[in-house]
Amino acid sequence: MQPIITAQDRENLVSPLFKFDRQFWMTIAALLVVTLPGLALYVRQLFLGLGVTDLNRPVFWGAYLVNFIFLIGISMAGTVISAVLHLLKIEWRRPITRIAESLTVFGLMVAGLQIIMDMGRPDRLVNTLLYGRLQAPLMWDIASLTLYLLTASFALYLQLLPDIAFMRDSTPENAPTWRKKLYSTLSLGWRGNKEQWARLEKAITTVSVILIPIGVSLHTVTSWLFSTTVQPGWKSTILGPYFVVGAIYSGIGLLFIATAFATQYNHHLKGYITDTFYKNLGWIFIVMSFVWFYFTLNETLVVTTEQETLEFPVMAAKLFGEFAPAFWGMNVLMTAATWILIALKLPVKARSNPLFKTATGLVMTALAAVTFAALSMNIPALHASLVKTILLAAFIVFFILALLGLTGWFQARLIPSTVIASAFVLFGMWLERWNILMPTLTHARIIPYTTYFPTATEIALTISTFGILTLIFVIFYKFFPSISIWEVEAGRAIEQKNGG
Amino acid sequence: MNFPMDEPLFQFFYWLVNTPGIGAAVIGLLVGAAVTVFFLTLRWIVSAKNESEEGLSFPPSH
Secondary structure: OOOOOOHHHHHHHOHHHHOOOHHHHHHHHHHHHHHHHHHHHHHHHHHHOHHHOOOEOOEOOOHHHHHHHHHHHHHHHHHHHHHHHHHOOOHHHHHHHHHHHHHHHHHHHHHHHHHHHHOOOHHHHHHHHHOOOOOOHHHHHHHHHHHHHHHHHHHHHHHHHHHHHHHHHHOOOOOOHHHHHHHHHHOOOOOOOHHHHHHHHHHHHHHHHHHHHHHHHHHHHHHHHHHOOOOOOOOOOOHHHHHHHHHHHHHHHHHHHHHHHHHHHOHHHHHOOOHHHHHHHHHHHHHHHHHHHHHHHHHHHHHHHHOOOOHHHHHHHHHOOOOHHHHHHHHHHHHHHHHHHHHOOOOOOOOOOHHHOHHHHHHHHHHHHHHHHHHHOOOHHHOOHHHHHHHHHHHHHHHHHHHHHHHHHHHHOHHHHHHHHHHHHHHHHHHHHHHHHHHHHHOOOOOOOOOOOOOHHHHHHHHHHHHHHHHHHHHHOOOOOOOOHHHHHHHHHHHHHOOO | OOOHHHOHHHHHHHHHHHOOOHHHHHHHHHHHHHHHHHHHHHHHHHOOOOOOOOOOOOOOOO
16 A cells, blocks of 8 residues: 655645745735734724724724624635535545635634724723623624634644644754644644544534534624614515525635635645636535525515615615615626636637637726726716616626626636636625625614715725735644645545545 | 513513623633533543554544
């Protein structure tokens, strides 16, 4: 029987963790450049108060809370996807489980920061606990988030344990002593005997079962922050499942982007994370696209059709008003993402028709972008209904031709196309969270309507948030292998047993 | 028909959901229980003794 983890594997998976090369420092520097301005503005906000944001009565929640819900969503999916694939014993999951589980933990950590950012006086956070009552949905959210963070961290640690022991035994001679001690301490004396493995497997399976309902509860409870109120646009029984669907959808998108980023960062990982993962998870991504569209249609259609006095102005603000660019932008992004994913599954054909040429697609994309911008901007000359109708028709034609023209390009590039679709989904889902929060807050019940637009502080802190998330990701994977080594070994053992 | 709040059980529920600080106590209990279970699980896993066998790098069930 061949050795399952070869010297080449060690070179690919372990050696890069001990090389603090130029690429690593450049990445850290770039991420700090993205992150630090926001942090500096946060210090300013801490001194000057929330007046530096556009938050005011009745818009108490703005970009920070949109980020919070978005991050909770993308976090929810990582571990849930990993748990479901583990329980179903799906083999292609093995190389990506580590990244999926870690995204959950990092996402939840950064989501928690949003609450602190949203408080003018973060020192008063403790009051929510001292005076928190069980009837408050906010308390349910804190309970659910804390429990999910703890359980997801535990799941990640369980999954890491054999690999930490592997790192302990594979640390190069010249590695710093503190690093050897780190692996030695965290490995808890793991030896990998039969009984330890049996117990570890039982624990991983049990935690996988527990994680799925906790993950679903987390995002459902987050939606209850809104749907338990009497505010128009939020008072909906579908919000819970809608949040969960959106969470899984965006979580898959982030998983694709993180995996592509990891393989781009360490080219050797391409030998482990193969096209099979992109192709198979791509199917689930397509299914989630349709489920998400179904829920969006359901929410939009019901409210639009009933035209209830308080509810309809909120929906009208999304369909035709100040939130129309965000609402239709979200739908355009999701449609484009879904088409890209479907195109990757269609048979590749050489087409001579100029409509299917990449150049045509690029020109049409530019024209579609210009017409969309013209429709979104408040330009008086374009207010005439005939002009608007022509622009709208032109946009639809340009958009369809853009997707058709670029189909060949997408089909020839599986990973870049999946990453583009994922980026569209992530941006679209951020807009979806925006579209749930802001139209209601600015069109609240009884009190006069108002407006909200994030200030430079809120925009910079939003950028910082994603910088911090990436920074944690890069630093963590400088200390621990981004691919579960023992899972890969187990997969190879199964292949050998099956004669593969 | 009696108003539910006449019943001691409902009075208890009312106290439970309306008393400041109870929420934190429940979260504390949840967190405490979760951390204890996770700690005990880790101890249970690593304490498995089987000295006669060599260490394996992946589960023997595969």
